[in-house]
Structures are given as C-alpha cells and as structure tokens.
Amino acid sequence: MTAHAAAVSLAVSTVIFALRPHAETGRMTVWMPLVRRIREPFAGRWALPGGPLEPDEDLAESAARTLAETTLLTPQYLEQLYAFGNIDRSPGERVVSIVYWALVRSEEADVAVETENVRWFEADSVPELAFDHNLIVEYALWRLRNKLEYSSIAHAFLGETFTLSELREVHEAVLQKPLDPANFRRQIEGSGQVVPTEHLQTGGRHRPARLYRYNRAANDENNGPLGVRALPGRTQGAS
Amino acid sequence: MTAHAAAVSLAVSTVIFALRPHAETGRMTVWMPLVRRIREPFAGRWALPGGPLEPDEDLAESAARTLAETTLLTPQYLEQLYAFGNIDRSPGERVVSIVYWALVRSEEADVAVETENVRWFEADSVPELAFDHNLIVEYALWRLRNKLEYSSIAHAFLGETFTLSELREVHEAVLQKPLDPANFRRQIEGSGQVVPTEHLQTGGRHRPARLYRYNRAANDENNGPLGVRALPGRTQGAS
DNA sequence: CCGAGTTAGAGTCACAGTGACTTTAACATG
DNA sequence: CATGTTAAAGTCACTGTGACTCTAACTCGG
Numbered sequence: 292m293t294a295h296a297a298a299v300s301l302a303v304s305t306v307i308f309a310l311r312p313h314a315e316t317g318r319m320t321v322w323m324p325l326v327r328r329i330r331e332p333f334a335g336r337w338a339l340p341g342g343p344l345e346p347d348e349d350l351a352e353s354a355a356r357t358l359a360e361t362t363l364l365t366p367q368y369l370e371q372l373y374a375f376g377n378i379d380r381s382p383g384e385r386v387v388s389i390v391y392w393a394l395v396r397s398e399e400a401d402v403a404v405e406t407e408n409v410r411w412f413e414a415d416s417v418p419e420l421a422f423d424h425n426l427i428v429e430y431a432l433w434r435l436r437n438k439l440e441y442s443s444i445a446h447a448f449l450g451e452t453f454t455l456s457e458l459r460e461v462h463e464a465v466l467q468k469p470l471d472p473a474n475f476r477r478q479i480e481g482s483g484q485v486v487p488t489e490h491l492q493t494g495g496r497h498r499p500a501r502l503y504r505y506n507r508a509a510n511d512e513n514n515g516p517l518g519v520r521a522l523p524g525r526t527q528g529a530s
Numbered sequence: 531m532t533a534h535a536a537a538v539s540l541a542v543s544t545v546i547f548a549l550r551p552h553a554e555t556g557r558m559t560v561w562m563p564l565v566r567r568i569r570e571p572f573a574g575r576w577a578l579p580g581g582p583l584e585p586d587e588d589l590a591e592s593a594a595r596t597l598a599e600t601t602l603l604t605p606q607y608l609e610q611l612y613a614f615g616n617i618d619r620s621p622g623e624r625v626v627s628i629v630y631w632a633l634v635r636s637e638e639a640d641v642a643v644e645t646e647n648v649r650w651f652e653a654d655s656v657p658e659l660a661f662d663h664n665l666i667v668e669y670a671l672w673r674l675r676n677k678l679e680y681s682s683i684a685h686a687f688l689g690e691t692f693t694l695s696e697l698r699e700v701h702e703a704v705l706q707k708p709l710d711p712a713n714f715r716r717q718i719e720g721s722g723q724v725v726p727t728e729h730l731q732t733g734g735r736h737r738p739a740r741l742y743r744y745n746r747a748a749n750d751e752n753n754g755p756l757g758v759r760a761l762p763g764r765t766q767g768a769s
Numbered sequence: 770c771c772g773a774g775t776t777a778g779a780g781t782c783a784c785a786g787t788g789a790c791t792t793t794a795a796c797a798t799g
Numbered sequence: 800c801a802t803g804t805t806a807a808a809g810t811c812a813c814t815g816t817g818a819c820t821c822t823a824a825c826t827c828g829g
Contacts, residue, residue, distance in 0.1 A: 298585045299540050301626060346537045346624050350615040373756070374613040374628045376589040385585050387540060389613045389626070429755040437754070456805075474788060476807070481786090496797035497805035515676070516668040517612070695776075713817065715778070720815090735826035736776035 299385045303353040304341025304424075306372065306392040306431035307364065308414065309400030310448050310464050319464035321414040321432070324362045324403065332382045333421030337410070339428075341388065354391035363404055366393035367447035372431055380423045388422075392431045394447040439465050442513075443484040446505040454492055454500035455479060483509045538624045542592040543580025543663075545611065545631040545670035546603065547653065548639030549687050549703050558703035560653040560671070563601045563642065571621045572660030576649070578667075580627065593630035602643055605632035606686035611670055619662045627661075631670045633686040678704050681752075682723040685744040693731055693739035694718060722748045 311322045325337040340361040344353050351369055358364060369391055376387035405411065412418070414432055419425065438444055445461040446453065459475045479485060486506045491499040511518065550561045564576040579600040583592050590608055597603060608630055615626035644650065651657070653671055658664065677683055684700040685692065698714045718724060725745045730738040750757065 299583055301538050301540055344538055344615070344626070347617065349617055350613065350626070371613060374589065374610060376583070376628065378586065378588055387583070387589070387628070389615070389628075426755060433754045454806090471788070471790090472805080473790085473807075473809085478787085493796070495805070496803075498795035498807080500806055515672045516665060693777090710817070710819090711776080712778075712780085712819085717816085732825070734776070735774075737778080737824035739777060 299387055301344045302341055302386055302388045303344050303350055303357065304339040304388050304390050304427070305354045305358045305369075306339060306390065306428060307358060307362065307366070307395060308392065308431075308435060309364075309395045309403075309411075310397045310461060311400055311411065313413070319397075319460055321435070321465060322400065322411045323414050323417070323428070324364070324409055324411050325417065325420070326361050327408040327410075328421050329408065336421040337412070337418055338421040339390070339424050341390075344389075350389055351391065354393070358393060361409060364393075364395045364399060366395050368394040368444055372427070372434060375423060375427060377423070388427075390427055390431070392434065394435075394444065396450060397448055398450065436465055443482070443505075443510050446485070452488055452490065452502040452504050454502060455485075456500060458485070458503070538626055540583045541580055541625055541627045542583050542589055542596065543578040543627050543629050543666070544593045544597050544608075545578060545629065545667060546597060546601065546605070546634060547631065547670075547674060548603075548634045548642075548650075549636045549700060550639055550650065552652070558636075558699055560674070560704060561639065561650045562653050562656070562667070563603070563648055563650050564656065564659070565600050566647040566649075567660050568647065575660040576651070576657055577660040578629070578663050580629075583628075589628055590630065593632070597632060600648060603632075603634045603638060605634050607633040607683055611666075611673060614662060614666060616662070627666075629666055629670070631673065633674075633683065635689060636687055637689065675704055682721070682744075682749050685724070691727055691729065691741040691743050693741060694724075695739060697724070697742070 307323050309322050309324075310319045312318065313320045324340065326340050328334050328336050328338050340357050342353075342357045344350070348356065350371065354369060355366065358366060370393075372390045372392045374387060374389045378385065380386065380388075400411075403411070414428065417425065417428055420428070439462060445458055445465070448461045449457055455476050456472070458479065459470055459472060462475070463470055484506055485503040488502045488504050490502045492502055493499045546562050548561050548563075549558045551557065552559045563579065565579050567573050567575050567577050579596050581592075581596045583589070587595065589610065593608060594605065597605060609632075611629045611631045613626060613628045617624065619625065619627075639650075642650070653667065656664065656667055659667070678701060684697055684704070687700045688696055694715050695711070697718065698709055698711060701714070702709055723745055724742040727741045727743050729741045731741055732738045
C-alpha cells in the first residue's frame, strides 16, 4: 500500500449521457459530448472529458469538475464505471484512467455549448476516438442499458416531475425499442420507484397526464454499501 | 490525461473468497485470507493483500501477483471491484486503491498456508481492518451475493465437474439460506449454464448423482464489452 | 440378504408477474 | 360538436417460481 511515486499517472474521465432528438427522425436518442485533444498523443482526435487527478480532490469530485469545466454541465447522476489500466493504452506513458459515467437532463443538454473543441455525438456512432475510449464508450453504453432495466435511473434524464409517457420515452430511447404504454405504467407504478403528485399536465390534444416524482426512499435500499446517490454536489465512493 | 507525476500513489488490492466449513457448525461459509501489516500506518492490523502497481503490469496481473505472493493461491475468477480514492483513506499520504475480488476453489483453500502474518477469517465477522478495508470487504461481499443470483460464478468455488448438490451447497453458503433441491435443479438445468457429463458420482449412501460441467459458451454472452473471463492466467480489463 | 435411511431426480399445483390486447376517459383542434 | 389523440384501467393467456409429493437408487446395519 505504501507506494513510492511510481511512473504511473492517474487520470479521471467521464462518459456523459443525455437524450437529444435524432438529426433526421426527430426521435430521442442517446448523445454524449466529446472534447478535441489539443496535444499529443492523439492530437486532433475526439476524446472523453477528463484530466489528471488532483491530490486534494476525491475521485467523483474530479469527474464532476472536469465535466463542468469542459461542458458546463451539472450531472443528475454520477457513478464510477471502471478503472482502465492496461499497459499500452496510452502511447509512451503509463496512464491509469478511472472512468465515471454521468447522466444529465435533456433540457440542460439542449442549451449546452458547442465549440470548436466540444461537440455532441450520437452514442451509437462516435468516430474513432483517442486511446481506448471507444471501448470505454461501448462499455458505458452497455452499463447504461443494463442498469436501466433493473434500477431506476431514467428519471435523471428528466426534470423534477414528469409524466409516465415522458419516462417511457426515456426508456424507449435508451433501449431502442418501443414499449407498451399500459404495461410500462403497470410495472412502474407497481415498483414504487415513482410517486404520483396531485398535478396534471394539460396542453396536449388528449386527456391530461398525471405528473410523478422520483421516490428516493424506495430506491436507496438496493444500492449496496457504497450507496450511489443520484444528486449533484454530494460525492459518493469509499468513506 | 497527460498528468505529470502527481503526489498520488496507486495500489492494487484483492478481496479473496473461498468456502470453508464453519468452526463449530461445520456448515460451509464464506472465508477470506487477510495479511498482517508490518509497517505504519496501521502496523499490526489485518488488511487485504495487495501492493503498489508496478509500471510493467496490468491491473489484473498486479492483483493476481500480490494474491499469489501472499497466499500462494491461484484464483478461478478475478474481476475488478471498485476504485477507492477518498482523500483521507490513508493517513499521511494519498493512495488510490483499485480493488479486485477473486474466487478460489474450496479444496485449494483447505491446503492454504496459515502463517503468523496470513490468516483466514470468516467474511461476515472480520476484525477491525486497516484503512477503509472493512467497507471494501462489505462491498465485495455484497457484490458476490448479488452476482451469484444473476450470473453463474458459483462453479468457481468447485472443481472441473460437480454435482448439482455441490453447486447448491455453494449457493446456500453464499446466500446464507437453504434452497429447495428440486427447484434449484430445475432452474440450473433450464438456464443452460451447466451441461451434464456421462459420469455419476457414487459412494454416498444414496442414489448416485450426475456430474455436471460448467458451460462456458452459454455464459460468455451477457458479460458486456469487457468480457470478464473466469480463467486464471488470462487477464481481463481494457484492451 | 433385507429393511431402513438417505439423497437424486421427476413431477404436480397454486400463484404472481408479464406481454399482447381491449375499453373507456378526457382533453385539443378544426 | 365530431374527430383524433393519448391517459389510464382492465382482460386474458402464458411463463417462471415456491412449496410440495412421489419414485429411484444407492449404503449400511443387523
């Protein structure tokens, strides 16, 4: 445990997910912001936002910081994904990257900045990235789709309150398949992961839909000893 | 990503699980080997086996090496657990620990060495450990019990072939509850995660039991892009 | 050599959850 | 005010599961 300063650098990167309408079809799909590398190796290539771990910050803090610095976004959900540390993953030097994945609200992603060096890509068709970041993106997408089916993280893409149709749209966008509205309603309501409010959403040319709110208490139970929280500001991880 | 040598040390530790009979009851329970620290901080305390990451080895390699050096064991299963990196988890210096968890066969654990500085503990009642290792053990146990229910890792505790009763005994030991033999058989056989051999195991004072073998092909599908393998020697992780 | 004891392994039954589908409610729009 | 649209509730057949029963095939004690 008592290591002297080794020739191994430690970096923290983050895969950021948001839902945005597809270019042509207009349907919601999964997008992520990438940053252009300005130095070697892989100068000019797109890569995940991140940077070296500062000695005075926790891992999740570092992820949130670099995430905010490059994209000006604040995540609704932030969880550690994996530590990538193969010897040859960075040409020339040895870098171990601890990667986080984050979910941001769609409305926030809509007003996100796009600059010369920050651009949004559809998660399923990112270009060839720097380092092993294509593998990382693939793994993060797999985790997102996996976790959506047994956990309740979909609300992190939405606002404080939402209709069940909106929640279903999130599921459909992530899982890339249509879901039966009636069955979806039955499952979500039965799981207790959301709680109905007394407000309805009118305006559509149809019957008004009830607004629901995420039920934190019912979901905190199955998170294990590390207790991943779904709020910004509060960091999670080891104690 | 291009970090200069920071004041952050990087270590790799491993939580090793094996099944051994309980001291009094004789029933199988989950055990783990711990090593006694011989230097500060926490000198004298028990801790997870591990050490600093060498620049020329992958993360999983480092886990397997320190595991073998201290306990002389070779794991049947080795998977990354989590990266612990809170600022104050190690007094005085900043250490980020990438923790793996491993499963070893029961018969191998039976002949494992016990020295002054290496001792086996029951996983549910380890003493107060060094650093945040109690939290790490708790999380690893949670992952083990969680993953046993949706994946097929139980065979890693057993030999090449095994009866369904032996496999059920592993599940009962890990989950700490009895399972109905008939229902367990139905589920395991239906899942296709094991395949029957043509051999029977005689010798018990009852009807002979068929020996089964782990079905690698049927289980490799749902492991995600990282493809966690269940064999020693072969390392997994990022490419 | 036989009966008792034990576990292997197959089978039964009631019940809960799910996918596919139908029906009614309540809005906006033309 | 008729029409289109989605909300929300309800129906039905099917599947997997927990609890349980029954038969098979061995070892061991007498």
